[in-house]
Amino acid sequence: MLGRKRAKTAEHEDRVVGDEEILAAAKTLLASDGLIAITPQRLAAAAGVPADRFDVEAVAAQAYRETAVAEIAEVRRTVLANPSPVEQMRALLSWLSTAPEDSDGVRLEAWALARHNPGLRSAVQDGEAAWHGLVASVIRRGARSGEFPQADADDIAAHVISLIDGINAYQLIGYRSDFDRMRLLTRVVQAELGMIWGPKLADALS
Template sequence: MSTKVRTADTRERILTAACEVIADIGFEKIRMRMVAERAGVSTALLHYHFDTREKLFTEAMTHSFANTAVDLERDAETAPAAVILARILRNLLPTDPELHQDWRLWQELWVRALRDETTRVFAVDLYAQLHGWVSDAIRRGITSGEFTPTDVDDLSTLVLSLSDGYGIRLMLRDPTVTLDTALTSIWRHVSTALGLPAAVPTE
């Protein structure tokens, strides 16, 4: 195995471990030693790759974000636009253990963004990328004739806002909200705006 490959593998293990530890106990409580132990590396090696907790946190968020992007891009050019858009909606909610962990990371990001300007700018940039995922899927469907034309930016903002609102209540285990009701409610707004069937598409 080349040095470059080993380095990439080590960074991957560290970032995966960082995501897990931050989601488990929160950013304010983590110590670099905890992440190193979870990743199976020395603290010195961890500091070699990430010299501060803040840099590790930012890279961990980016890592988590990138993994979600890979799933969203799967067969994106060949699947029906409605299927891709529904997939995005599912990925915006805590629909499985991995996305539940991602949501815990997002909640840590929101808290830090309220107190730290660098983190705030980073969070706004990540939201811009989320907006891009949703709006690109909508535009693709409009261009192909699958969707009724609409105000793309306005609908994308609504989708993200609804996803955040329902996602928070799901994370709080609010007994009045379920994944099915959240997804169905969000899709109702989407389907009305885009002239689509009321049923949420499956893969």
């Protein structure tokens, strides 16, 4: 069951259907207004059930998990459609550094709220591990083909992802210019992978 508090008179079949409806309502709230919108009152109103029929923290965690899994799967398909590791990395960096503002905002909300929600913390950690795995797999593929240097793919992936998380957080609050943020990422990508990346930024590296 998906964070549903047991109703004494409810039949099992009704509980399963209700869980699906509640989760769908939570995912709709998340997509429109972020994780902070998944409150007992708003979720109850959106799902059309009393607030004492579900565990809002568990539902929020599952809504975030399923949304993150779907997003990562979509990006993976897009990235792997490119023929070479270099092009895969370019596609991956382009998506990560220009992800929709609402996607970055939800991730930041998730990190903050996860401090007090163990289920959400687990979902966030799994999501970060999936992103790390995708970046590291492209790096390893490039190292095998000779397009990237032989190096610790996990360390490089962690470096790149942590920087992207930081510059995306900067973007959300309007700190530093787009050019400055991309220049920081471009320098790291060049130093770690030996590739020039970033629109109109090659001259900034000289």
